[in-house]
Amino acid sequence: MEGGSPRAEGSLLRERNPMKKTLLTANLTVLAAALMASSALAADLRILTAVTGGKDAAEHEQFVAELEEHLGLDIEMVKPASDYNNVLFTSLASGERYDLIYGDSSMLPGLIDQGAITDMTDMVSASAVLSDETAIPAGEWALFDIDGRKWAVPNKFEGGTLPTIRQDWLEESGMETPVTLDDWTAFFKWARDNKDGAYGLSTSKLYDIQGFMSAAGIKAGYVMEDGKRTIPYATDGAAEVYDWFAMLSEEGLLDPNFVTNGSGEFRNLFMTDRVAAVTYWDAWVGLFNNIMATDHPDSSFEAKGVAGVPGPDGDIILRRGNASLWMMPANAENPENAIKFLEFWHSEPGYVLGTLGVEGVDYTVAADGSYELTEQGQAHGMDHGAPRVTSTTWEHPFPALPGVEEAQEIIMEHASTEYLPAEWSEAQPIVEKHAFQAMLGEVTGAEAVSAMHAELLAAGLIDE
Template sequence: MKTFLTANLSVLAAALMVSTAMGADLRILTAVTGGKDAAEHEQFVAELEKHLGLDIEMVKPASDYNNVLFTSLASGERYDLIYGDSKMLPGLVEQGALTDVTDLVAASAVLSDETAIPAGEWQLFDIEGRKWAVPNKFEGGTLPTIRQDWLEESGMETPVTLDDWTAFFKWAKDNKDAYGLSTSKLYDIQGFMSAEGVKAGYVLVDGKRTIPYATPAAAAVYDWFGMLSKEGLLDPNFVTNGSGEFRNLFMTDRVAAVTYWDAWVGLFNNIMATDHPDSSFEAKGVAGVPGPDGEIILRRGDASLWMIPANAEHPENAIKFLEFWHSEPGYVLGTLGIEGVDYNKTADGKYELTEQGQAHGMDHGSPRVASTTWENPFPPLPGVDEAQAIIMEHATMEYLPAEWTEAAPIVEKHAFQAMLGEVTGAEAVEAMHAELLAAGLIDE
């Protein structure tokens, strides 16, 4: 078994060149899959070797994963499998850095099984009908998440319109001395922008780049946020918040709703039930606001992927790993972890998490699998299934090409001014659109 590399970028590059000569049957570069620390990672790799019958090197950089990945690829470093996401896929394909796995998937009884990997998961990163990667896990999405116990106490129904949300936020302020809503910057106001049929990121219209958040349709929702600010219903620190800040507000009775990942509905409930068993706290995921056509727009997370580099030495072993990863033993390893370390099995075949396993949260790279048939031995956390169903019905991925990194600060600058009530929504989108157009970041 090869060593677990956690060096900085320069040391890692040298180490990789040496390790290439070791002749592993399978070399993997990973960001999230594996052990939670160096010691457990070696145990994780040993478990993989036992299942696959291969000599495996699984490199998991301690930090700067994307830098390590792109530096390794640019230097010609050879891996059989690399971890990435759907945002980076088009660029890697264009550069000729990846293997087209369409035929390899079709030839695999496991990978082509739509109960193991549903057709909808492949469609998330389809490039002109070809497959250039294989899903790592099920990726959820973000949605408004409400204090359901407060909603029930208020006697109100689940909010549907922006007016419904405003009424609940006012109730929370008057009765709980809490903000109505907290978020982090524009992450993620999509569920409310849905009210005007506006989608985040770029949208191509007849081949031309547009940013719907910079169009007149978005102005009314910015004005709604501005009204929330003026009435003390929106956490004013949303401009600088990280996710930790609004999570803390939510779990300490200081805000009635946040916008976050579907999985966190269950995590909120589990944390509060564990740490504060006498609390009435209950979080619930809520669908966004229907737009003029009745449709709801939510955000699906970027697909996390396994890719086979074009210079892979053992692509057949990469496929062997992927078939294992999408089978029951792989599901158990990717979720619960390692038998005897993270969990034990009783005489009657039941699973019991160890103290370490509980601390690791049943996440060793694939906390939620793509399979539609496998059932985790432990029940889902409260509220997760319902939130996930909302995401599956309404969420799509955003289109964020390279120029989004330049466009996003412009969008945020003007959007924040409107959301804080400093300018009108119309003024914000006019200035935003003009600046984006002048910078060549949109086409119309």
């Protein structure tokens, strides 16, 4: 049971699991067949979206109207209110057709296997906008690379998760930014002893302890080793980190409710002086600081993103979110118009629409060219599908929230996406069950990984 290295993964999406008798595969089979059905589309462009668009039905109409004005097309943009994935597969399976569909990189292998989407490599190459690496850097394409082909186009910049610390407490303690697990332990003890018994760390289940598992040089989810499925969190290397968490539990440094917490619970602890650090999205570093500065202007609160713990080889392994993508169905009737939309989306007017929203509704522009958010625009948080864009040259009309850019730099340097095939939904509860027992000190780390590995192997969820 050797720990897996993310360096051995190669192009993660290239791997295939031979045991694909899942509901997803069944849905995709129906989807592929449905994509061959013919139906007339009244619109010049038909899009199925999950996040891009207006925040409510009324604003969504205004959003589409602005799109139509920019593109000179009749556009239908369907945005389901909930349960997007089921809507995606069932609507297409029933015979509906789209020119673009929204999804993420975890969907690509199945959709490609089923012949459900179009290889967009040549279309991207032929587009001066989409092939411009200042608009979409090579690193963004690499997040969902499959044998050098481009099966989708990014929707937005996708961030990642990392440890986030009470920087004001750290400065008060006189300590340096934690690097090793011992450094973290020392800071957590200071917080407990000097901040009315505050916990050192809170999180939600195993989401996201990757910054600390990095100390063992292992990565969450699946890692392919010589074509075989492994789960590094179920290997011997993970045991020592589980034992570290058990020590935190024994010392009262780990929030005992991490097993049942949602993100709202640990966010609340962090903003009410009850915990010294959490693990969360890079964007939330800025949101924490903005919320506290707005609601509690006299508070000394300062959040800061921190890199994870270096592993045995000195590398830090953090998690980046799956790329959010626009994919073109295999039977798209208007591929030229789909590309026209994508080129708009990756240009300055598209950036403004995807962030600020609709002019006159979410923001206004003064005679001097300055932007001002309306009350509705402030409530919408400058997010209409792409709160952060992939462009390296576009300057957002409003400054970044405090701490975001520094946290994003850490993610860009150290984070990579996880490989979570369909069977992860069965493997995850097994991993969590045994990991929780170890982290709470009920069993040793070695006992946990031994039992975890045996159960995963017996269930056919790993190969070795």
